[in-house]
Amino acid sequence: MPVTVVVARQSAVTERIPVVGSLAAREEIQVHPSIQGQAIEQILVEAGQLVEKGQALAVLDTTDARMLLEKNSVNILRAKAAVSVEASKLEVALVGEAEAKKILERSRALQPKGAVSQQVLDEHQNAHARAVAELGLARQSLALAEADAELISRERKEIELTIERSTVRAPDAGLILKRNARIGAMTSSSGGPLFVIAKDAVVEFVAQITETSFMGLNEGMRADITLPGRDGPLGGTLRLNAAQLDPATRSGEVRIELDAHEGLPPGLFARGSINTSSRRNILLPGSAVKTTSGMSSVFVVKEGIVNVRSVTVGARQDGFVEIVDGVSDGEMVVLKSGGFLKAQEKVQPVIAALSRRPGDRLASLPDMDGEEVVQ
Numbered sequence: 001m002p003v004t005v006v007v008a009r010q011s012a013v014t015e016r017i018p019v020v021g022s023l024a025a026r027e028e029i030q031v032h033p034s035i036q037g038q039a040i041e042q043i044l045v046e047a048g049q050l051v052e053k054g055q056a057l058a059v060l061d062t063t064d065a066r067m068l069l070e071k072n073s074v075n076i077l078r079a080k081a082a083v084s085v086e087a088s089k090l091e092v093a094l095v096g097e098a099e100a101k102k103i104l105e106r107s108r109a110l111q112p113k114g115a116v117s118q119q120v121l122d123e124h125q126n127a128h129a130r131a132v133a134e135l136g137l138a139r140q141s142l143a144l145a146e147a148d149a150e151l152i153s154r155e156r157k158e159i160e161l162t163i164e165r166s167t168v169r170a171p172d173a174g175l176i177l178k179r180n181a182r183i184g185a186m187t188s189s190s191g192g193p194l195f196v197i198a199k200d201a202v203v204e205f206v207a208q209i210t211e212t213s214f215m216g217l218n219e220g221m222r223a224d225i226t227l228p229g230r231d232g233p234l235g236g237t238l239r240l241n242a243a244q245l246d247p248a249t250r251s252g253e254v255r256i257e258l259d260a261h262e263g264l265p266p267g268l269f270a271r272g273s274i275n276t277s278s279r280r281n282i283l284l285p286g287s288a289v290k291t292t293s294g295m296s297s298v299f300v301v302k303e304g305i306v307n308v309r310s311v312t313v314g315a316r317q318d319g320f321v322e323i324v325d326g327v328s329d330g331e332m333v334v335l336k337s338g339g340f341l342k343a344q345e346k347v348q349p350v351i352a353a354l355s356r357r358p359g360d361r362l363a364s365l366p367d368m369d370g371e372e373v374v375q
Helices: 063-113 118-165
Strands: 002-007 010-025 028-031 040-043 056-060 167-169 174-179 195-199 203-210 222-226 234-241 251-258 269-285 290-292 295-302 305-317 320-325 332-334 348-351 354-356 371-373
Touching: 002 295, 010 305, 063 118, 203 234, 222 251, 251 269
Parallel strands: 002 348
Antiparallel strands: 002 332, 010 203, 010 269, 028 195, 040 056, 056 167, 174 195, 203 251, 222 234, 222 269, 234 251, 269 320, 290 295, 295 305, 295 332, 305 320, 354 371
16 A cells, blocks of 8 residues: 655754734933923924934923023123223232332331331331232122122023023934924923934834743844734844743743844834744654654654554644654654554555745744655
8 A cells, every 4th residue: 555655854943932012112212301391492303203313303492591691691791891890909909009018118127217207107007008908808809700700601601501402302313203292382390201212213022921931031042023014024132031020910021132123113013933942853744643642653664564653742833743752864754644554564655745945934944954745
């Protein structure tokens, strides 16, 4: 009796954990206004637009700040004039102190000779003391005027900083995900962000994994993600898994860094699988393996005689069954393990026709040396 057989071959076996989730920004930047209580005057960007670091996003009303800046300009002129006046007074005080000192020194030199009386010497000493006091007062007045000028100058810097901060800028380059800013709305510290930016426009896959599957995950594992409207799966790498599971759902979040993320919108639903382990073993079509009461077996043909052989099975994927033990590489196994065969029965093996598998299916089908069984 002719029977169809397949030749057992060592093939790549990959265990996968299915995942369902969506795309999300790797890091979201919330842009809040630095100035509170001001109306939004202009909005310069829209959602979906790429922005550079420091690019202007919106402009707040600066009318009050510019009025303060003009008032400060007048105060600066007054402060400079006051400094000039006090500096002139200081120069006069310096000259007066120098003259009084010369007179005092001359009187001290002449007094022992009797040319100057003690009374005159005392008067010159008093005059010099007054000049010294006036000089100190002039210096203090100049220092006070300069301090006032410095304070007004700092006030100007604060006003200029307020005007600069009235232009809301992007803290980093990225993609505008949300625009909550509205023209005429007042900025508030209790309000939400004006803009939400995906930093560097990097998008990754985010999914929730149950606790059973979560324990077998490690960072660096490869994954295949299928996106709607995209031909073929997109590769990725497990970048981050949660430090703890949610007690309510008994699941944890995993993030997969995609090999290519350009043009992918956050929020897009996607599904895929994470490759948790890879090895080489015998892979047989599922129809070749018979399982009864938890025991698996296959029909092996050797020298035209069919025999039943118990096997140890492993993972199942894409219609194939992993044979951990019981079948060796190169042995012929009956393709369909039906009840019409009996042990020690003579058969005529007919090897199943083989055709080359399309390359785009290699990512999801077992590697059978580039060939696929056709029944």
